[in-house]
Amino acid sequence: MAVTSENRNPLLEIENLQLAFGGVQVLNGIDITVNQGDIFTIIGPNGAGKTSLLNCINMHYQPKGGSIIFDGNKLNGMKPHRVATFGVARTFQKVELFHGMTVLDNIKLGRHFLMKFSILGSFLRLPNIVKDEIQHRSEIEEEIIDFMGLSSFRYSPVGILPFGVRKRVDMARALAMRPKLLLLDEIMSGMAVEEKEDIASYILDVHRDLGVTIIWIEHDLAPVMDLSNRVCVLSFGTKIAEGSPEEVQKHPQVIEAYLGRQK
Ligand SMILES: Nc1ncnc2c1ncn2[C@@H]1O[C@H](COP(=O)(O)OP(=O)(O)OP(=O)(O)O)[C@@H](O)[C@H]1O
Ligand SMILES: [Mg+2]
Structure with a gap:
């Protein structure tokens, strides 16, 4: 509806x-x-x-x-x-995933990119706060993998997956940024x-x-x-x-x- x-x-x-x-x-x-x-x-x-x-x-x-x-x-x-x-997150007209890497690693890459900037931008924060944030982000990734029906593909290289599943991985990568x-x-x-x-x-x-x-x-x-x-x-x-x-x-x-x- x-x-x-x-x-x-x-x-x-x-x-x-x-x-x-x-x-x-x-x-x-x-x-x-x-x-x-x-x-x-x-x-x-x-x-x-x-x-x-x-x-x-x-x-x-x-x-x-x-x-x-x-x-x-x-x-x-x-x-x-x-x-x-x-x-603001996006998927691309031409899939821009790393085909030799697993579904999980592709999704993590998006997170590392974001984390790098949030860590650099807040260098005064205590290390354990940053560690908690990494843990929190990992949990989000696992939730999103489940949500997008990708659990059984978690460790599969993206390049061997059907086109429609790759698009779901691209969406999951974007969603992992909350x-x-x-x-x-x-x-x-x-x-x-x-x-x-x-x-x-x-x-x-x-x-x-x-x-x-x-x-x-x-x-x-x-x-x-x-x-x-x-x-x-x-x-x-x-x-x-x-x-x-x-x-x-x-x-x-x-x-x-x-x-x-x-x-
Ligand atoms: N980086 C760029 N450098 C030069 N021209 C560009 C660039 N990006 C887009 N254009 C031009 O802008 C116009 C619009 O392109 P755009 O890709 O936004 O169209 P579109 O509506 O998404 O088309 P399609 O349905 O084919 O994907 C085109 O003439 C394109 O050649
Ligand atoms: Mg276009």
Whole structure:
């Protein structure tokens, strides 16, 4: 059942976002508000700027204008690892896991990355406090491995796992950072129908049981219409529509720019 976005607080506020590479304007004046508890989908044709938008949210790309406020913190100018410590995690369009390493070690790597910065940033803390934090993070990893149905793959090298399971590992790696906001870039791309249904149920579990707000990019409109409470449509770097899945489906510009083939 889709959630609704009434009466909830904004978690992410993007205003007049501008991104350019050389002379090419990739994002042009994007305004988006994502409320706590949203499953917010970004759709749009290839090259519309969807991945670039996620890359701006975690400051992998530094926007040249506009502002991004997450949970009351302005993210502009921060490094991606700093953004992660505020509770923003992501999966990647092309899986970026270490294929020769086990599921557990891949998930731990994400944690070590975060820990390194939190330890460096708090060098005055006592060693046993840091040790407790490491212990706590290990417990979280074990919980997440269970939660994502990966227990039997814990010691398997990621490279031998089916594609759909690898995507779950990527999601588990992101979840081990205990995010408030999870960014999923085309997590269903290249999946068979059953794998899509499987990952859809994990997305719903993460949303409902872990209370994580989700922004996801997806090309297949059937799961978008099923899972999302809000949909935003990008085309050539601008937002051409936003609303409930039903509203967006009826929008004339969307029909023309994106859904034309399905009329
Ligand atoms: N690092 C970069 N350097 C130069 N141009 C870039 C860079 N990243 C993205 N672009 C350009 O920005 C535009 C938007 O790309 P982006 O990957 O955000 O699109 P997308 O909507 O995610 O497309 P797809 O559906 O194919 O994944 C494209 O023209 C792309 O070539
Ligand atoms: Mg993309």
